[in-house]
Amino acid sequence: MPLTRSQSSSIAASTSPSAPEPETELQPQGNNLITGVDTPNIENVSYGFVTAPLDDSLSILDDSAVLHVKDGEALRDATSAAITQVCRESRSQTSALAHRINEDNASLSSKLNESSTAVGSRLDAIPTIAMLAQDSPSPKIAPFTGSSEHGIQFSIWLRRLNDIIRMRPSELSSEQKANFLIGHLDGVAREKMEELDEGARNSFDAVTTHLRNVFESPQQRYFARPKLRTTPLLPSRQ
Numbered sequence: 001m002p003l004t005r006s007q008s009s010s011i012a013a014s015t016s017p018s019a020p021e022p023e024t025e026l027q028p029q030g031n032n033l034i035t036g037v038d039t040p041n042i043e044n045v046s047y048g049f050v051t052a053p054l055d056d057s058l059s060i061l062d063d064s065a066v067l068h069v070k071d072g073e074a075l076r077d078a079t080s081a082a083i084t085q086v087c088r089e090s091r092s093q094t095s096a097l098a099h100r101i102n103e104d105n106a107s108l109s110s111k112l113n114e115s116s117t118a119v120g121s122r123l124d125a126i127p128t129i130a131m132l133a134q135d136s137p138s139p140k141i142a143p144f145t146g147s148s149e150h151g152i153q154f155s156i157w158l159r160r161l162n163d164i165i166r167m168r169p170s171e172l173s174s175e176q177k178a179n180f181l182i183g184h185l186d187g188v189a190r191e192k193m194e195e196l197d198e199g200a201r202n203s204f205d206a207v208t209t210h211l212r213n214v215f216e217s218p219q220q221r222y223f224a225r226p227k228l229r230t231t232p233l234l235p236s237r238q
Contacts, residue, residue, distance in 0.1 A: 139164055145187035146215050154189075154215045158208060177204040189215070 141164055144157045161184065165177055172180065178201060182193055192214050193201060200206040 139167070141184060143184050143186035144189050144211075145185075146189035146192070146211075147187060154211055158211075174204045175202040178202055178207045181207055 141157075141160055142152075144152070144154060146154070158181075161181060165172060165180065181204065182190070182201065185193065189211065192211065193207070196206065196210055200210070
């Protein structure tokens with residue numbers, strides 16, 4: 001038996017649970033993070049053009065009219081078209097929202113980079129005050145003269161010099177150590193440095209090797225023995 005429109009409406013109302021009252025949704029106005037200008041909110045968009053086919057599908061029927069299959073098919077087609085349209089609009093609005101967010105992020109990143117660059121430029125423009133740190137006083141050492149009269153053996157003197165170099169707060173290069181050694185030479189030992197070329201004088205190893213060959217050679221030891229034999233001993237050592 002065909003149903004009338006009023007009968008189908010009463011049956012649907014009796015079998016379906018009562019729909020909850022629509023909650024009042026807050027519709028905050030969108031605000032652009034970069035420019036501060038209000039932007040249209042997607043939640044305020046009207047979907048009347050989507051639901052219009054559903055409202056018009058059965059509006060031509062009276063309450064007492066008989067509901068035929070073609071009317072159900074028309075309602076079905078209108079519902080399917082409305083759902084399809086909603087999906088398309090959702091995708092379109094989602095894409096527009098993502099594009100807007102990307103633009104805002106790009107603008108924000110650009111402004112942050114500009115701000116960081118400006119801060120870096122200001123920091124670079126601040127004058128730098130150079131502080132002169134004075135080295136702590138190092139132990140003193142007597143200059144090495146190379147004299148066999150009352151001098152000390154070069155190896156012993158060099159060991160003491162290396163101890164002083166290691167006590168310095170900063171490590172010295174080979175050239176700096178060579179200059180430090182030459183600055184503590186005097187007499188014959190200082191004159192022996194003139195026998196080296198400039199490149200050798202800038203090498204600590206070359207300078208020490210040359211001085212060892214001069215002042216600790218077998219010939220120097222041979223001439224030092226008679227001097228040691230003729231040196232009078234102190235009263236406490238006799």
